[in-house]
Structures are given as C-alpha cells and as structure tokens.
Amino acid sequence: MYIASARTGDRVKGKVPGTVVALGAVSLLTDVSAEMVTAFMPVYLLFTLNMSYAQFGVLDGLYTGATAVLRLVGGHVSDRTHRHKAVAAVGYGLSAVTKLVFPLVGASAFGIGATLAADRAGKGLRTAPRDALISLATPPDRLGAAFGLHRAMDTVGALLGPLVTFLLLYVVGTVAGPVFVVSACFAAVGLIVLVAFVRENPRPAPARPSFLSGLALLRQAGYRRVAVASAVLGLATLSDAFVFILVQKATDAPLHLLPLLPLGTALVFLAAAAPAGRLADRVGRWPVFLGGHVLLLGVYVLLLAAGTGYVGVGVALVLHGLFYAATDGVLSARVSGLVPEALRASGLAVVQTGQALARLVSSVAFGFLLQFASFGTAVWAAVGSLVVAVLVAWWLTTRTSPIEIR
Template sequence: MYVASARSPGRTPRVSGRLPGTVFALGTVSLLTDISAEMVTAFLPVYLIYTLQMSYVQFGLIDGLYTGATAVLRLVGGYVSDRTSRPKLVAVFGYGLSAVTKLLFPLAGASSVGIGGVLAVDRAGKGIRTAPRDALISLATPPDQLGTAFGVHRAMDTVGALCGPLLTFLILYQLGSAAGPVFVVSFVFAAIGLVVLLTFVRERRGRVQRKRVSVKAGLDLMRDTKFRRATIAAALLGLVTISDAFVFVVLQKVSDIPVGFLPLLPLGTAAVFLLAAAPIGRMADRFGRWRVFFVGHVLLLVAYVMLLVPQGGFTTAAVALAAHGLFYACTDGVLSAYASGFVPADLRATGLATIQTGQALTRMVSSVVFGVMLAAMAMSTAVITLVVVLVVALVGVAMLVRSA
C-alpha cells in the first residue's frame, strides 16, 4: 500500500516551531516569478476582449489553453522529479522556460494564435515546476506544519500577484503604451527569481529513500481509496470552478462598474488572498485540511451568487472579491498540504501532480464550457446554471469524502 492510513491527514497535532528556510526561499522565487507573470497577464482580458474584439468562445478557448497547458506537464514534472530524485533541477527547467517566454510575447503581435502559443509555453513551464516545487516544500517541512508552510508560500506568491499589475501600470504611465518595456522588466524579474532558486534553495535528499520510481508505482497510488477519492473530489470541484478572468469580466459587467477598473479587480482577490493565506493555513493544520478546502468552495459559491446581483456597484464587487480571495486562501496550498500528509516521500511530486492535474484539466473544461454558455444564453442564465451545478457538486463531494 502506497498511501499511509495510520493517521488522518485532515487532523494534525498542534503547530509549533519555525518554518524551514526552504519555504521562504521558494516563496521568494514565486514572488519574483509572479511579478513577472502578472505584469503580462493582468491586461489580457481587456486586450483580448475589448481591443482584439474576441468572442467569449475564443476567450474561453485561450483561457482554457492557458489553464490546461499545465495539466499533463504537471504529471511529467512530478514523475521526472521522483524518478531522478532531483526536484530542484526539474523546477529550475520549468522556471527557466517561463522566463524565456517573456521575450517571445512581442513577437506574437495581435495574433490570437501567437498569443495562445506563447501562453501555452509559459503555462508549460508552470506545469513542469509546480509539483517539484511543492515537493521541495513538503519534504523540508515537519508534517504538523504543512498547512502553515504552504500558506506562507502562497502568501509570498500573492505579493507578486499584487505588485505585478501595479508595476505594469506605473511603467505604462511613465513610458506610454509601448509594451516593450513591460516585457523586458517582466523578464528581468523572472531571471532574478531563477537566480534565487539556483542559489538559495537546497534539496533535502536525506528525507527521501532513494528508489527506482516507475510508472507503475505512480499508478498504484490510485489503488488507495483515500488518494483516489481525494483526486476525484478535487477534479469534480475543478469542473465547476470557472477561470478568474471570467469572474472578473462578468463581475464588471453585472456590477456596472467602469471598464477601466477591470484590470484592478484581480488585485482585490490577491489582497484578500495575501492577508488570509497564512492564517488559514495554520487553521487547516489545526482543524483539518480537507474541511478548510471544502469550506473554500462554499465561499466560491458566495462569489458566484454575487455575480447575480444587478448593478450592485462597488459594494457587490467588494463582497465578490473578498469571497473569491478567501476561496483561494482555503484551497490553493491547502490541497497540497492535505495530500502531502499521506503521499509517501518517494512519490510526493507524482502524487501531488496527479491531484493537481485532475483539477487543472477540469478547470480547462470549465473555461471552455462557460465561454460557450455566455455566447449561447443570457449572462444571468449562465451564472445561475453555474451556481446550481456547484451546489450539486458540493453535495456529491461531501458524500464521496464522508463515505471514505
């Protein structure tokens, strides 16, 4: 049996002690990389929908590609990391690949195919690096502090998500609308993050028993009921999680706030996420990681319901963004902490990648389907359908996990 079941992974002893330096080093890498990424992506909804006049279906396809390009490569990154016992090397390759794409964006011009291709390569780098990075965090952290460690890492990552759009705004304000400086500065931040990873992150190889990890060993993870049901539950909830871009676009249209505020809406989600990630991570360690993960999707339901409030203005937007940010604080990182509690060390990256891949694939499907729904029906009808399906998914997941 590959998954330990002697102790419930959702409940852990009281948290104590300091977090290892690896957590903060990787947090710094993610902070710098996210500044780079968000500098480029913050303006994409405005650029694609309002400048290039793309349809919701086209936007959904590109956004789905942006999300789904990470999916299969998460498995590849996790498997290679476990196979070679070199998670840092695999992470370096992924971060490096994303850094190079920042120099390719100007070559794409106004071509939707070109932009989609560069985004796919960028997300491929993210997919390759995610599981090895999370494995490095989990292997360096005591089991009773996993939620806290991932919460701190995600909080530092979110600092970058806040700073990236603001830096883009300042560059454009000072230097005009030319995109060249944005891409160059974005590349510089990504390169600095890569240097930090190479210099300050250390692998804890002593914590892992070196084995010849095979594809069969990874597939055997799915034989364990606990791991299998957690993977299925995460995938089902991913299927009813539309992309952030759609949340912000629909929120701007429904709340009737000016279009100029659309690029700033992600900052609201990021600010709440930043403030809540570490405290909620500690709460997950104390009260149960899966419980917190589930509550996060209830908060997502609240955010979706706010998309049905017509002309709610900035008040509706504030409530929706607060719920959206708390959703991420309860889920992004908490799921990895939960799985790290029962996936063995020699298969840690593969196990995390498997759960994350199922979630990423279903989120890709949700982006495409919701784009088609917006094109085929009224916006309110599409959102009501989404709310109903999310309620059904929550009930189904609660029954699935409880039966385990």
C-alpha cells in the first residue's frame, strides 16, 4: 500500500525518494529468489552431484561474471532510450524464467552452466538500469544514504532466501525441484512489483549516446582510477560461495549448516548498510569502500586460525557482512557522482563489468588452487593477493585530489 503511493521523486521522511523504496521492495523479493539458489548451489554441486572444486570454481565464476558484458548492453540501451525501467524489467524477467529451467537440466554440467549464464545475463541487464533509476531520483548529497537503504532492503531478501532453502531442504531433503520452483515464484512477484509500482521521472528526449560513450568515460582520470582500482580489488575478492565453504571447512562447522551461513552475512549487512551509506556521504565514499576490503582481509586471515569453532564462524560472518555494507552500495554512489545523467547507467555498467570480470577470474583461479593445492596454501594466496590489491588501490587514491577521493 505504501509502495503504491510512493511516486518517483517524492521524499520518504525527508531522506530518500519513494522510488528507492519501491526498487528496494523489488530487490528484496528478487534476492529471496537469487539467494535461495546461491545457498543451494554448493550443496547441490559439490555434495549432490559430486563436482570437483575446480569444476565448481568454473561454474561459480560463470555465475559471478561470465555474462558481465551484458551490463554494458543494459546500461547503453537504457541510457540511449531513457527507458531504464523497461530494460531492468527484461533482466528481472529473464532471471525469473531460468529458475524453472534448473530442474530440467539435471546433472548436466553444460546444462547447469548454460542456465547459470542465462540467469546472470538477466542480472547483467538489470543492475545498471536499476542503479541509474536510484541515482537519477536522488539528490547528489544523499546518494550514499539512498543506496544504503536500497541495499538494506535487498539484504532482507538475502536473509530470507537461505532460510527458505534451509527449511525446504529440512522438509524434502536435497531435492532440487521445490527449491527452484519456489525461487521462481519470488522472482515473478518481484517483477510484478517493478512493473506496477516503480515510475521514472519524465525527462526530455535522450541524447542517444553511442555504445562506446560509456567506455569513453575512462578518459576521465577520476573515473578511470575508480574503475581500475575496483577491478583490481575484484581480482582478489573470493565469491560468497567460496567464503562460506572455506569458513565451514576452517571451523569444522556441520555441513548441514552451510546453507545458513549466508544468513549471518546478510544480518550484519542489513544492520550496517544504511549507516555505512550515511558515513560514506559524510567522510567520503572511496575511503569507506577501501576500508571494507580491509575488513574482508580480516575474514581471510581468520581462516588460517585453527580451532576457532562457532566463535570463528560468527566473527568471520560479521566481518563479511561489514565488508558488503562498506562496499556494495557505496561503490555505486561513488561512481554516480562521477558520471553525467545522460550516461549514468553506462558509467555504472563499465565499473560493474570490470569488477564482475575480475571476480570471474578470481573464482576460476581459486577453484583450481583449492583443487590442486592444500587448504592453507590456497588461503595464504587469497590473503597475499588481497593485501597487494588493497595497496594498489590505496596508491591510486593517493594520486587523486581530495575531491576525487570522495
């Protein structure tokens, strides 16, 4: 009822526009769907289909970034037509349909990979237009708060998704069908909310930028430094699936708790996302973003400690949640402040694409490392790569002016 009355551009308690609340509801429902699949995949692929870590790394990398180039397509088309909502709806719809395809492909690695690619294609198409809708409806000095609120609502879905998966697994066992069907239902409701309640501000006819206009933004020093630094950090960022697998292995937590580990991260993210966004608006978005990766480094180091048990699980998940609170929406807010309105979605898409491709490389490389090297060696490699990445990103920021650093 509240969403239906919230028009784009209206303020919510004087803080953020109503469109952010509506898009937050869409993301909440969609994230229930997505996180159900994310929570189920390690159990399904590693322990039901008995895939190797190397195979899992390839599929996880595909899930994370193989279709990242479609972020550029989604950003360009939405900027050129100025129909960000319509492009986002196509992406949400494609992801919803794929949830019904997963049970049909069975144990086929090719089928699973193709379906994961289609699912991520949907995410690639929708992410930049959605973030552009948020940034175009929000005053520049409130971008951190707006993205923080959106990510907090998104995280409610991330909390519910693994919980729904856990309950389904508890009731019906490790059967794929019910998980994917329920996931598809949540995705479909999210699409309905988008179509019915999210509105765009009326604007003049777009200037119709070319496909290369977004890439041309890399000529701007401040934007280029943010894009390069975020990609470098992406190379050293393990996917959520690997983080949860490593936490379970390092702490000897029972295997049946693995689908619940994302709940810990999501709880912390939910509590910290909005405060982190407001902090970024006050002290600078880039320092907060870089600090989040230092927290992630703490997660990696903790994996090297033996015998931490449930305390280690808790500390790792708290740090992981704070990492997301300090980085996810904060990066979009930072990039939005560097890009003109006419290229907002394209500018966001270029940075998101670089980060997604970097994480694709990270997942594939770490999967092979975990398959053919010892656990300790793999974790030390992750620690070393993240230390180097943080130092490189910090060096890039020292070459900017104080305005650029914000």
